[in-house]
Amino acid sequence: MKIHEKILTHYLSCTSPIDKEGYLYKKKERTSSYQRRWFVLKANLLFYQERPADRHLLGVIVLEGCAVQRCESEGGLFAFSMVFRGSGLKTYGLAAEDQLGQESWVKALLTASHCYLSLLVRDLGKQYEEAKRQAGPAESHQRTTVTGPGSMCLTQSMTYLNSCSSSFLMPGPERREGGSHSASNLLQAPPIPSKVINKRSPKHWPKRNAHVTPINGPAPPYGEWPQVDFDPLEDFTKLHDYYGEEVKQLRADWLMRRQEEEEHLEEDLIDLSEH
Amino acid sequence: MRFNEKELISLSRQPSERAAELGMRGPKKGDVVKRRLVKLVVNFLFYFRTDEEEPQGALLLEQCRVEREDSLAFSITFLDEAERKYLFECDSQEQCQEWIDSIIKASYEFMRKNLIFYRTEIHRLTGKDPLEQYGIEDETRFQVTSGLQLMPKDI
Numbered sequence: 365m366k367i368h369e370k371i372l373t374h375y376l377s378c379t380s381p382i383d384k385e386g387y388l389y390k391k392k393e394r395t396s397s398y399q400r401r402w403f404v405l406k407a408n409l410l411f412y413q414e415r416p417a418d419r420h421l422l423g424v425i426v427l428e429g430c431a432v433q434r435c436e437s438e439g440g441l442f443a444f445s446m447v448f449r450g451s452g453l454k455t456y457g458l459a460a461e462d463q464l465g466q467e468s469w470v471k472a473l474l475t476a477s478h479c480y481l482s483l484l485v486r487d488l489g490k491q492y493e494e495a496k497r498q499a500g501p502a503e504s505h506q507r508t509t510v511t512g513p514g515s516m517c518l519t520q521s522m523t524y525l526n527s528c529s530s531s532f533l534m535p536g537p538e539r540r541e542g543g544s545h546s547a548s549n550l551l552q553a554p555p556i557p558s559k560v561i562n563k564r565s566p567k568h569w570p571k572r573n574a575h576v577t578p579i580n581g582p583a584p585p586y587g588e589w590p591q592v593d594f595d596p597l598e599d600f601t602k603l604h605d606y607y608g609e610e611v612k613q614l615r616a617d618w619l620m621r622r623q624e625e626e627e628h629l630e631e632d633l634i635d636l637s638e639h
Numbered sequence: 640m641r642f643n644e645k646e647l648i649s650l651s652r653q654p655s656e657r658a659a660e661l662g663m664r665g666p667k668k669g670d671v672v673k674r675r676l677v678k679l680v681v682n683f684l685f686y687f688r689t690d691e692e693e694p695q696g697a698l699l700l701e702q703c704r705v706e707r708e709d710s711l712a713f714s715i716t717f718l719d720e721a722e723r724k725y726l727f728e729c730d731s732q733e734q735c736q737e738w739i740d741s742i743i744k745a746s747y748e749f750m751r752k753n754l755i756f757y758r759t760e761i762h763r764l765t766g767k768d769p770l771e772q773y774g775i776e777d778e779t780r781f782q783v784t785s786g787l788q789l790m791p792k793d794i
Binding site: 366367369370373378407409428471475479 | 693
């Protein structure tokens with residue numbers, strides 16, 4: 365399969381932010397020896413090369429469908445692994461020189477996937493709608509959320525969740541009524557997706573530019589923030605006065621449900637035990 | 640450059656909301672339109688020869704421009720180079736527009752910008768940082784400055 369290297373390397377070198385970089389030790393395949401490599405994490409891609417100044421990239425790891433877990437210390441290094449779910453798929457062995465490095469890399473890699481970001485955006489979108497509603501009518505008029513293909517985001521989310529589901533562990537099918545809040549509980553590491561409704565978009569035909577934001581109509585008064593429309597009626601079945609209270613209640617529910625399903629889970633996404 | 644091919648192929652097999660047989664033309668002079676099964680999964684556009692299990696290729700949908708070409712076709716340009724412009728022919732105007740919208744919204748950078756917008760707005764409206772409840776408020780990728788076109792060393 366052709367991966368179009370130049371597109372990847374161009375993305376790496378462009379001005380969008382690097383999410384994390386630094387030296388890590390990478391286990392050579394089929395041996396247990398480590399090689400020191402310079403890693404650069406950007407979006408859901410983990411690039412590596414010999415040294416930071418190198419023009420030549422050794423490789424890239426696409427971070428979808430993998431679980432990240434800490435491992436027992438090896439040779440004074442703080443090891444962790446990226447386990448790709450699926451038969452015949454790889455496990456990458458990595459290690460940091462100190463515990464802080466190990467922890468921050470594990471955390472960065474856990475939150476790197478496209479699936480995770482998709483869930484997070486969807487959840488925050490709903491919180492935003494709720495916050496606007498609570499702020500009153502004056503606020504709602506200030507930001508024009510535009511109709512249009514905005515609801516496509518839910519369609520996209522469904523794609524991501526489907527693509528995540530076979531890789532991640534699903535706590536159970538009855539997530540619908542929870543709406544954004546079950547997602548909000550699930551966004552605590554480890555992230556586990558919930559279900560959404562597919563929604564077709566109304567038809568539009570303006571010319572669009574990918575890296576010129578926003579795409580959904582007029583720009584907001586400041587900055588370059590794009591507008592994304594979420595239909596507030598889509599997932600909200602309950603309305604509460606205090607967002608915090610609802611989250612607390614749902615957390616408790618979720619924890620209870622999770623305990624029931626514990627035996628069905630293969631393993632935690634973060635394995636903090638020594639093994 | 641090495642990449643986790645098996646894992647990427649496995650990713651290409653995930654069910655996708657946006658998958659269809661389209662006419663696809665490569666960027667090089669002399670390239671002709673060929674029928675391909677085109678499938679959008681996360682921020683990758685996979686394309687398969689019809690009836691093949693393994694994708695022929697994967698295009699990363701970051702830093703690219705998606706444009707309407709005519710009533711039934713759209714293009715994706717990478718690296719801002721005309722010689723990296725891929726053309727896709729759809730069966731209907733509606734399908735064409737849906738593909739354009741889906742591809743734009745699939746970009747990680749697009750999603751990141753949305754996230755930062757929501758984070759800022761929620762904080763402004765409620766006084767609370769919505770990422771704190773997930774314990775990810777310090778992650779570099781979610782920082783407000785990440786939404787701007789800064790060089791990495793500026794962050």
